[in-house]
Amino acid sequence: MHRRRRTALVLSAAIVAAAPLLTGCGSEAHPGAAAVVDGRRITVAQLESRVNEVRSAQRAASKDDAQYEQVIANTGTLTRDTLHGMVLDRVLDRAAKNAGVGVTRKDSQQMRAALEQQAGGSEALEAAWLTNYGVAPQRLDDSLRTEIEARKLASALGADMNTTDGKAAFWKAMSAASKQLDVDLNPRYGTWDVQKSSRVDAKTPWLREVTATGTQQTA
Template identity: 70%
Template structure:
């Protein structure tokens, strides 16, 4: 970990597998839904659109056919990972709202500028997020909003993103939203607080002025 404490979030397997609140559902109740969060469906079509955004960006970044096949093999769980991130994004946003937290466009731009300087430019930042976290360039600002919400939430709770108080707030938000996950894309074992049959990056501590930490 970098010598300075970081509180912003990016995608990380270590924290995702500790989330205790998502459960599998019967997809028949919501035909065409990949998940239902707060009564709203995340449709299979919406999920596929997000996945295609990443695949198109990956292809543009790796024009060599052989190398691109290696990228596909390395990100074979992209669909499930993407859905998981879409759900957790809404859960965290709800937790932030419950605690009176908001993020401004200016704050997002400030974080983006700092990270771009660290990465060596805007294009390098977009490529880093694409390669490491499966975030398409057009979704980068959305992801940075997520990071800032998590950072502010942890600070308000007087904790950090690794502590029970932070996850208790997310658990509360998840229960309010009645998250319903289509088992086609995996499931959550509530008792074991882990996802079945998936490796999902979600949070990794970062700083707009330092290097990224190791999960």
């Protein structure tokens, strides 16, 4: 499974960090919440559960402790990236709703079948998504739904994602959706910076996320 096979519309943290997208002040603490989107909380417990799913899958896929430790070192921003993805899922849902876009179960089944054929089976596809995109096997169908939703949104907008204008139209719709949802991060996970078009880590020396380099960066 290669990255080039994944659609250009993937809403991974790495791609979103380079695209005009979200607004959100992140100025108020929300006890127990990692983020608040449209008045609905993404709780710290929900975030930790998602991260643990990935870590458990990574551990099971590692041949020994040394390999697992290397995997952890290479994915030191997993918690922030996971939250980023959870927020983006909700933003994409709103943008799709605004455009009258929907995804059916058949859509997801067809895409999964095609990708499994390319990857060499279900397990191979799950392993590729875990390694390349930090998606736990039990979240693969959700990830594929996001892929399809993004593609359909671009189509509904008449946005060719191979062109500058097409990308601008897509991210404009996403930005409008995020404003409607009033995205707000718990400061411990950073803020949304419109000028820099990415999530920005909060500069709080008393709060650290252990990484291979001992630094906090946006993946």
